Amino acid sequence: MEAKLKEYRALRHRKWLEENEKAKAKEEPEKSYLNFLLSKNSFKMDDEKKEDEVPLIVNEKPTTSQVLIQPDETPSGGRTLEPIYNPTQESWKYCITKWCIYFIIWLTVYIIFLKLQFGAVYFVISLLIGIYLNTRTGPKKEGEVSAYSVFNENCASIDGALSADQIVRELTFGPGNLQ
Structure with missing residues (x-):
């Protein structure tokens, strides 16, 4: 009760x-x-x-x-x-709406640059900006595992990384073999 x-x-x-x-x-x-x-x-x-x-x-x-x-x-x-x-x-509706507006603005500016015959230049520059914005430029968080295993405690590798032994095994016996 x-x-x-x-x-x-x-x-x-x-x-x-x-x-x-x-x-x-x-x-x-x-x-x-x-x-x-x-x-x-x-x-x-x-x-x-x-x-x-x-x-x-x-x-x-x-x-x-x-x-x-x-x-x-x-x-x-x-x-x-x-x-x-x-x-x-953020809700998924807000996220989708926000990215649709970003894309529409980008497309509008791209069309303007195409009319000015600088479409390729705008596309390459926007690609480089996109690459820069999608890479982290700040310091890593506390306790986060580094992509370079030599910087991790006990040289622990990240999930999904191949070791040298695994590469040799897969080259010798084929991928997915458990020998």
Whole structure:
């Protein structure tokens, strides 16, 4: 009985938190230039879908990068930690809309440069900018494994890297052979 009461209180607390987050989201609109492109009906449909969803795994543990930990009172007087999802994650609609607008702007400028007969130059420069933006220029995070195994602790290689022994085995016996 006490376990059911605890589950009920946790469910009630979670619903209360969700309602507070929804109220905050409606009071403070997203600071985005793309809000006018997304219809209000799409937000309502997302809310309806979320209400219809039933979690299959009740005790699923989210990763620490996705949650904030907040203490929650239990009836036994102790304190437990309740995960709250981080609201800074972008939705897929926002991401698709943002990249579509970027592509349309790039295509418009490319067409202008084609008219000026500098289309190849613009394409090459935008390719180089794209390569630069997709490579990390900052320092690596704490505890992150380096692509060069000599810089890692105990010279540990990253997942998927081939060792010299594995290359010799595959050349000798063929790929995927377990000899």
